[in-house]
Amino acid sequence: MKIATWNINGVKARIDTLLAWLEESKPDIACLQEIKSVDDAFPRMEIEALGYHVETHGQKGFNGVAILSKLRFDEVNRGLPGDDEDEQARFIEGVFSTPKGVLRVVSLYLPNGNPISEDRKFGYKLRWMDRLERWADERLALEEPLVLAGDYNVIPEAGDARNIDQWYNDALFQPESRQALRRLCNLGFIDAIRTTTDEDGIYTFWDYQAGAWQKNNGIRIDHLLLSPEAANLLSSTSVEKHVRAWEKPSDHVPAIAELRID
């Protein structure tokens, strides 16, 4: 069971790239972020033609998440609980039946949080992370395989950036952001991609600006957090870095966890 997460940075601008990637990588479940589309405008037909079920939680202009799955959805939940005023589309959960029992997969797009001087940005990020921690704690009590996949907009450690010096004043590497991610992990999740190795570093995002890709000036901010029951099924992880070199690339690349589920 191949589970992928990819911030696609606009599904309408990226549909050809998305279809090419689905045909090449063949994930069983793909979590997308930043679809930047309302549900009605999501290009579902082309994706369904490749054998995927499609569930979206979109909004106009920005944000928006989706899950594509070769398995039928038993249940879909949209929106992160804990704040009825929050209108931003950043969270969707799918529930599936597998030969190993139930599987829960979340596609999440955690707030960027910049600039850190603005409460409506950085404060919102930290409050969102607090809500995520509370939600995850409840779900862990179910003791089921659960994958929290997405763009977390948090650099866990200094080694998760090529040039950490340029991130010290950024919301992605603030002590509060990193601590909130650690608190979430310490509930009992494992950061699947963390175990991946590459002599050039493991990054999932390279900015479009200043030749970041050409200089391999990347950061690791897309994560798959696995509950203990999911971690026990983990067989391999990878980051599909080559996708960043394609025509009209997203600034993120797919990150993958494979679970031993037939």
Add this chain to the structure above:
DNA sequence: ATGGTCGACACTCGA
């Protein structure tokens, strides 16, 4: 030190 690049959308914001 500065500006550099994208996508969506509507003359600017979010990243």
